[in-house]
Amino acid sequence: MTSERTDQHATVLRCGQVFDGMADQLRGPTEILVESSRITDMARAVHRPPGARVIDLTHCTVSPGFIDTHVHLTMDASRLPVQTLESCVAKALTGLGIAREYMRYGFTTLRDCGSLDPEFPTVDLRNALAAGLVEGPRLIVAAHIISASAGHGDVRGFYASRWNLPVSAVADDAASIKALVRREHTFGSDWIKTANTGGYFSPGDDPARVTWFDDEMNLLVATARQLGMPVAVHTGAAEGCKQAIRAGARSLEHAYLIDAEALAMAERSGTFLVPTMQMTREDTQALHAHTLPCQAVWKFSRDSGQIVESQRLIAHSGVKIAYGTDCGMFPFSHGILEFQAMVAAGLTPVRVLKAATSVAAALLGQDEIGVLMRGKQADIVAMPGDPIADIRATANVNFVMKAGVVYRNSVE
Numbered sequence: 001m002t003s004e005r006t007d008q009h010a011t012v013l014r015c016g017q018v019f020d021g022m023a024d025q026l027r028g029p030t031e032i033l034v035e036s037s038r039i040t041d042m043a044r045a046v047h048r049p050p051g052a053r054v055i056d057l058t059h060c061t062v063s064p065g066f067i068d069t070h071v072h073l074t075m076d077a078s079r080l081p082v083q084t085l086e087s088c089v090a091k092a093l094t095g096l097g098i099a100r101e102y103m104r105y106g107f108t109t110l111r112d113c114g115s116l117d118p119e120f121p122t123v124d125l126r127n128a129l130a131a132g133l134v135e136g137p138r139l140i141v142a143a144h145i146i147s148a149s150a151g152h153g154d155v156r157g158f159y160a161s162r163w164n165l166p167v168s169a170v171a172d173d174a175a176s177i178k179a180l181v182r183r184e185h186t187f188g189s190d191w192i193k194t195a196n197t198g199g200y201f202s203p204g205d206d207p208a209r210v211t212w213f214d215d216e217m218n219l220l221v222a223t224a225r226q227l228g229m230p231v232a233v234h235t236g237a238a239e240g241c242k243q244a245i246r247a248g249a250r251s252l253e254h255a256y257l258i259d260a261e262a263l264a265m266a267e268r269s270g271t272f273l274v275p276t277m278q279m280t281r282e283d284t285q286a287l288h289a290h291t292l293p294c295q296a297v298w299k300f301s302r303d304s305g306q307i308v309e310s311q312r313l314i315a316h317s318g319v320k321i322a323y324g325t326d327c328g329m330f331p332f333s334h335g336i337l338e339f340q341a342m343v344a345a346g347l348t349p350v351r352v353l354k355a356a357t358s359v360a361a362a363l364l365g366q367d368e369i370g371v372l373m374r375g376k377q378a379d380i381v382a383m384p385g386d387p388i389a390d391i392r393a394t395a396n397v398n399f400v401m402k403a404g405v406v407y408r409n410s411v412e
């Protein structure tokens with residue numbers, strides 16, 4: 001993907017309809033003036049600076065750039081045990097290609113939720129993107145997945161026991177937990193990612209079981225808080241969701257088996273939820289096609305009904321829901337389908353659109369993105385149709401601008 005860099009510093013987008021990230025309704029014909037990287041005006045008709053480029057999006061609905069708050073750019077689930085052994089550089093370069101391709105679907109900001117590597121491939125990738133050395137989406141990273149041994153972050157079970165490969169960030173006592181959190185900060189992680197229950201694709205654990213003791217979870221979050229780092233918690237069992245909320249996690253990831261009590265706690269505490277619903281559809285298809293990895297089969301066939309029931313509870317709760325996919329665990333080309341999966345679970349289309357824009361930006365603490373208004377970063381996408389009337393419109397993004405630079409324009 002190459003951007004259309006020009007000497008022009010002003011662009012006028014003529015929009016048919018606008019979802020601004022905040023309002024429940026689309027607004028009608030609107031013009032957006034973009035100068036350098038920012039939106040400098042937004043009105044029925046804006047002033048046109050001399051030489052301004054005009055882009056005709058009058059047949060489209062325009063939205064803030066989408067934000068996927070849960071991806072794994074350096075993991076490939078289809079061959080995870082072998083791919084994990086690749087070099088840090090190979091993972092970062094492959095991740096760059098994936099991130100750039102994923103931006104074409106409309107995702108201008110990503111949070112990477114962990115790599116399996118002794119080094120920090122996503123941190124180096126983030127730095128290269130932020131410095132403008134390479135082009136691609138904004139990237140925020142949680143470098144590794146910290147867990148207890150025998151927890152979801154412990155993938156040593158993929159290999160024979162004689163290999164003590166340094167690919168898992170595991171800790172089993174207070175000093176080690178503090179040291180791992182501090183190490184993430186030392187080498188540039190933005191977030192702390194931890195897992196307090198097992199997962200489905202990991203080899204030696206169970207999503208229905210809580211793997212940190214309460215004092216361990218509390219210590220992990222307190223150490224992160226001291227360093228100014230928010231904590232995202234991979235969690236499954238309802239008791240795991242409650243433990244993470246009580247400890248002060250900023251987001252629950254997946255929350256596969258969450259119950260009504262935990263959802264009420266999350267609402268009261270303001271904890272965000274990233275429910276990764278498309279992944280459950282992918283896993284269900286794989287289960288029926290007999291392509292699910294064997295370590296996932298017994299767990300997922302036991303839990304799939306409960307996961308769907310929990311998704312229904314999530315959809316009918318008032319909790320803050322942010323868009324996140326877990327792509328890397330399934331192909332990035334399906335990440336855009338999370339919009340449809342969330343609506344299928346019972347969320348309204350406008351809530352899902354906010355989940356991928358303003359609510360995701362709030363989760364990430366990024367107040368410059370996720371909304372369209374004067375003064376904000378010009379991260380802007382467009383699609384034919386009306387995504388509030390039919391959420392499937394989100395799968396047809398044909399215009400992508402990030403920080404005022406056009407990366408995709410299949411409209412003109």
Ligand SMILES: [Zn+2]
Binds near residue numbers: 072
């Ligand atoms: Zn994940």
